Amino acid sequence: MKIPFNKPYLTGKETSYIEQAVRSGKISGDGIFTKKCHEFFEQRYGFRKVLLTNSCTDALEMAAILLDIKDGDEVIVPSYTFVSTANAFVLRGANIVFADSNDQNPNIDADSIEPLITSKTKAIVVVHYAGIACDMDKIKAIAEKHGLYVIEDAAQSIDSYYEGKVLGSIGDLATFSFHETKNVISGEGGMLAINNKSFAERAEIIREKGTNRSAFFRGEIDKYGWVDIGSSFLPPDIVAAFLYAQLENIENIQNRRKEIWQRYYTGLKELEENCLIKLPQIPHYATNNAHMFYILCGENERDDLIQHLKKKEILAVFHYLSLHKSRFYHDKHDGRVLPNADSYSENLLRLPFFYELEENDQHMIIREIKDFYS
The missing domain is CATH 3.40.640.10 (Type I PLP-dependent aspartate aminotransferase-like (Major domain))
Structure with missing residues (x-):
């Protein structure tokens, strides 16, 4: 990859x-x-x-x-x-x-x-x-x-x-x-x-x-x-x-990760403004430690976007599956529907994120996501 x-x-x-x-x-x-x-x-x-x-x-x-x-x-x-x-x-x-x-x-x-x-x-x-x-x-x-x-x-x-x-x-x-x-x-x-x-x-x-x-x-x-x-x-x-x-290097690491996070946010903001994806929201009481960058795709879009990026040798991945629906706990759950958890399970996509992610590569990722939605 x-x-x-x-x-x-x-x-x-x-x-x-x-x-x-x-x-x-x-x-x-x-x-x-x-x-x-x-x-x-x-x-x-x-x-x-x-x-x-x-x-x-x-x-x-x-x-x-x-x-x-x-x-x-x-x-x-x-x-x-x-x-x-x-x-x-x-x-x-x-x-x-x-x-x-x-x-x-x-x-x-x-x-x-x-x-x-x-x-x-x-x-x-x-x-x-x-x-x-x-x-x-x-x-x-x-x-x-x-x-x-x-x-x-x-x-x-x-x-x-x-x-x-x-x-x-x-x-x-x-x-x-x-x-x-x-x-x-x-x-x-x-x-x-x-x-x-x-x-x-x-x-x-x-x-x-x-x-x-x-x-x-x-x-x-x-x-x-x-x-x-x-x-x-x-x-x-x-x-x-x-x-x-x-x-010992935490400040340097954090500064670099925040740069990467902000570049994603700025580069993909146009897609959010056009109601094609949703970007992370930071509540007024919280700070952003730039642990990851995710987007929320529309219904039934995420798998196709993953495949589109994979063809360009870019590995983006989904995250958790709702635990209340897991094979182990499904029968123990009380039956309540948890729509937001299920929505994140189905639509959240994490983008490549690491200290040595080059700016040119990041622009390529942003460009390919935009190409998918065009």
Whole structure:
């Protein structure tokens, strides 16, 4: 493919930092680069506590354990999201109650949440799609009224804000992804942000196979043992070394991605003005971290556009399929129709987006989309 959908970007120091980690004599979890990454996030963004994980999926599974999710508990989750958002809670026995997206962007419709709450509801999980904030004041007010936890699935949301508050700092817990398609990457990789201090100590234990090993290594106890449930959620330090090289360059990466995003928006605006496609909308309370650029095609147009671009060696891809219609959860869903989630599933198309996307190639993509609609 001449223009791929994604291409991982190397800042230049990844391999030298990995070598440093190896030479330090500790390449398992919580080495020198893991600590550097933790300090970066806590100092730059003001998270109360963060813990690197092997993936955002791991971080979500940790969140489900921390909330003591049990059989019969209900968790409200948007249908238009990646499977891990729901699966992490299903693994603990939860019944997932799917919410629709709003009609302005794929984020959860905050106004649809309260009617879904029952005596069994334990948490609301929100997904900041494309790094664009959900309506967090409204969602937090609903949660506080009903005594519910809020988890931010901020997988796509590094360096993005809601009313001046960094995404991932608003809910009780938040999860991030450093998958190779994200703004800053480590191949796979994730992070749990802990904003509710009551979870801080237990989060360390769950991440270390249910042991208080972290406290032992800090010299706070004279021996460690098995004190809770958990698993091996911590990543090797060589993964953190790769990530730290990316974090050192986050401003450069973000500036470049915002340039690419704006070029798409400006180049395709004419098609939106002619009512042929819809472009992303950024609410007044949200910032744009340029995680992705998507367009919304008209009914039954997306597959043809994908094929048109593929013939020109341009790889554009659709995204999530509504989870309430999935083979696994269809029979468990309560039967409500979620029209906005289905519309995004059927019509949203993501365009190639990566740091090294050349301006000429981007103009070619824009030109081919315009040709399709002409």
